[in-house]
Amino acid sequence: MSKVIVVTSGKGGVGKTTSAAAVSAGLAMRGHKTCVIDFDVGLRNLDMIMGCERRVVFDFINVIQGDAKLKQALIKDKRIDTLSVLPTSQTRDKDALTKEGVKQVLDELREEFDYIVCDSPAGIERGAHLAMYFADEAIVVTNPEVSSVRDSDRVLGLLNSKTHIAERGDGSAIRAHLLLTRFDNRRSASGEMMSVEDVLDILAIPLLGIIPESQTVLKASNVGMPVVMDDKSAAGKAYTEAVGRLLGEQIEIRMDVGERRGLWQRLMGRTA
Amino acid sequence: MQSQQVQQNPAKRVTTLKPFEIRGRFFTAVAVHLTGPADAAFYQALDTQIGQTPQFFDSAPIVLDLQNAAGFGSSEEMGLLVAQMRSRNLLVFGIQHGTDQQMQAARGAGLIPMSGGKDKPLDRQRPPRAQAETPAQKAPEPASRLITEPVRSGQTIFADRGDLVVVGPVSSGAELIASGNIHVYGTLRGRAMAGVNGDHNARIFCHSLDAELLAIAGLYRTSDDLPADMRKKNVQAYLQDDVLRIEAIG
């Protein structure tokens, strides 16, 4: 059975697109047929991070509006053959997204793919709402700072109320995972940024992984390579492990400094 | 099997399914005591009351009490009064403590003569709408609300008929509102407003206090004036002489 996973956050610039690219590439590298969709209409950049911006002919909006077939718009990754990208439009605005249209595209993708990863725009408006609406699971991307945590908390509330699963009203809920990104041990230990514990205490959802703040992320996105493919970098490793946990593997969460006694158990206990 | 029997024997079905059941029922009504004739001054006072507390009479069944309104009560006056009250959306249905003549007139105006019953001060601004059925029949529907999920920023949880119990954290930017008490088994970082219908006896309890605002019956304190030594403590908040007090428990 296929799964739709939304990568969301509320706040912009926290690493959603980076994470959507890394997670979808990571799932595909393990052999799962995976498609990643850009819901950030008007601010196309998933295709850049995936290194396929020059191959975009038709996009998500064209498909929704019936101007192109889904097959024409999907771009197959040249490095990982189980990975496809559905880019968005640079020229339209988010009003071009309709609930019906999104549902139709997702239903069609579900027939072919194991995982469909939706890269959400920032905010809680239409684009972000439609990106999460049909999701089965959510990866909530959060930076260790107060405003990001609060926005994530808000988004968690919406995931629990304004989504297809929540509206069924039978008590079922979207499985939400926390991905803490741009984490800097030193700044967290000095109190300049929030600690992992503080973030978990507020958001109260299982931790999928901690991605360190790292220069390699920027370099990787500049050359259009999802950072997860760089298995030597700390960020790449962290994403690889996060993908493992997403698939239900028990992988200990690593942190280099600043952890307290008993934190291991706590983190493990919270992992899916 | 069963449906076959029903088809063969339709008369039986009618006798096994009773067309109605009779149950006792207690409920609360608002008694409006008239102290004189229903003149212009009366209607003006009534309109002022409705204007000040629009929810006061909302959906509340009303009984007219004529104990102190001896002079009043021709059939004409009674009919006018009932029409006037109904035109204000006041659900008047009964009459009590009238003279024989008054009761007669009231009956003519479609009111039901009531006997028995006791007056009680309304300690909430709004009469409780929950109506307890006779215990022998069915337990009353719980008026409290239980939330077992974290309450997130931007969410408002409302318990309009009683207590609100939250098992889990309440985020900053979230809002809890209850006509009764509020209990939070977790960290309260958002806003909590208890006794919002005016119940001064309502309290707020939380396992770890880090709230943005606490309010009881409209009296509030913000995070700035919550005592610093109560932060992250297991506390209760209550009103004492119109002061919102916070003290550690446990």
Ligand SMILES: Nc1ncnc2c1ncn2[C@@H]1O[C@H](COP(=O)(O)OP(=O)(O)O)[C@@H](O)[C@H]1O
């Ligand atoms: N772990 C990280 N370390 C350093 N920079 C990062 C990291 N994750 C993301 N970034 C950078 O942050 C910026 C915003 O990331 P992006 O994934 O586009 O966020 P969003 O999609 O949430 O707006 C980009 O410049 C990206 O390279």
Ligand SMILES: [Mg+2]
């Ligand atoms: Mg983005």
